Amino acid sequence: MYANKFSRLVLGVYSRKTAAVCRVVHSAAGRSGYSWTAVCKQRTLWLQRSACLKSQHTVPCHISARSASQTTVDPNEVRRFQSLANKWWDEQGEFAALHAMNDLRVPFIRDNLLNVHRTCHPGKPLRELRILDVGCGGGLLTEPLGRLGATVLGIDPVGDSIGTAQLHSSADPDLRDRVSYLACTLEELSAEEEGGEEEQGAGQFDAIVASEVVEHLADLETFAFCCSHVLKPGGSLFITTINKTNLSYALGIVVAEQLLRIVPSGTHDWEKFISPEELERLLESNGFSVQSVQGMLYNPVSGAWSWTNSTAINYALHAVKVRGDPHTEQAEESSSHPEDHTAATHS
Template sequence: MKNHSLTYLKMFLSRNLSSQGYKCPSRAFATLNNKTAIKETTIDQSHVDKHSKIAKEWWDPNGKMIALHSYNLLRVPYIRDGLVIEEPFKRTLTPLSNKKILDVGCGGGILSEAIARLGANVTGIDASSELIELASDHCKLDPKLVDNRPSYHCTTIEEHSQSFPDHYDAVVASEVIEHVANKELFVSSLVRAVKPGGKLFVTTPNRTRPMQILGICVAEHILRVVPVNTHDYEMFITPNELTFLLEKNNCHVQAIHGMMYYPVVNRWTWSSSTTFMYALQAEKLTDEDSNV
């Protein structure tokens, strides 16, 4: 009886929706049959398209991505220190040697290249094929990376983490989570990709009115130091919300630091307040830690 009812429902949908100019996707019927669920995604295509359109200007240190270039002076040491703090400190040009690091939403490779220069084995992923092509071509121009070039792939974090679970020593998502459609899926996928005991690093704007005024209205529409319409205030996430998602996925948040960007002098600094921007460091718990 149940199968007959399902058949009639399919016929009803097909006839009525088709008569109104709609098409019934086959995956909807598959969902009704409980065989295939509609695939979830972290991708907001409008945000991917915005970044793809400025690919030609990505590596201009004085162009539209000027803030990302100077950002490396703050975020690269943050990642480095978070990974070598438990090891005997050695004065070396490659302190991240033997570290496998995933750069999620790598764009044109500004951060990926910087981390690779410290010796890390870097994999960069992004949903924009234009930016992945750009990143792959640009890293060939640096003679310092000839023996340690980042590996770039056009994919999503949910797809990549399925293929490489518990794989990386660290996963970095710098200025990315504010652009994704499904933050819960995004965070769980970040965690899936990192090894137990590995680190996660996230930098992002805070969802506050001061950040909306200065980070969007002033920075994008008045000073134009950030491409117009780069950010959507409603897509920002607070430190408490991000902490909740990480702890829900078996992680311990170790530190949250506030950051400030001064566009007039193109300079980033640490701040005692997370009102505008923040950097978060977390550790994926091992089975032993989880049982304590």
């Protein structure tokens, strides 16, 4: 019953006015014990919090990849995924939607990389490219990228998930020389060069993939900084995540988690969702240029994903590293023109 109800909502959501959508969700929620007020509560709290933060004077925090006091890892998220570590390859289980997402995200990554690098390797189009899969889980995206010819390193802070990924990939001889895994964080990998491990250090990857990851991180500024650090100049960053809207809360959490149980309850925290505009500003401040943003839509009835013009719920983003550490460049520019800096200070 709920599946049919949700399907009608999804198919009509982009062609109806916002008010009509609100009425539909309100009606469905009322019959299921939820209220539209509850659905929007977190959104309202976030807007109030944002307004307070904007009114305060803040000092820029220049994060060092080596001695960052902040971390991308949220202990609560690690515990949650620890309990699911042995379920990654159950295509009908908790990660069924992620398995289905490969139909969109693998071609999205492949085609954009080919546009950037103009390589020609029939059968293995990503050959000679090094890709870092951040938050790889059980290797659901790592493996297909390896089969396309790329050398892929998957990292995840959940050791049991890495164990699952290693065990699964070991059964495929085609992946043994192309796919490897490490149980570590992005900031730990970023710091390895300064510890003497140049192989995995700064500027070593042609691309970074963070699919359905950023909405689980504790600090996106550290994430963006470290991504820039380990990418080669001209390297690509691919992100798929969830927008921060009332609709994403209603469908992504209330319906998907609490009603239809498409994903386990508590998987997502709406406060961690980020809009494409916010994500683009964050990446640009860390030396990236966003090339494309595309909306994604999941149909729980068919279990399939499709591209859409709306980014109101899920979206995919491709960005390219265009320069080095923006904080270092800013400091160098200020030191090279001290008189300008002094004049600006007195003005």
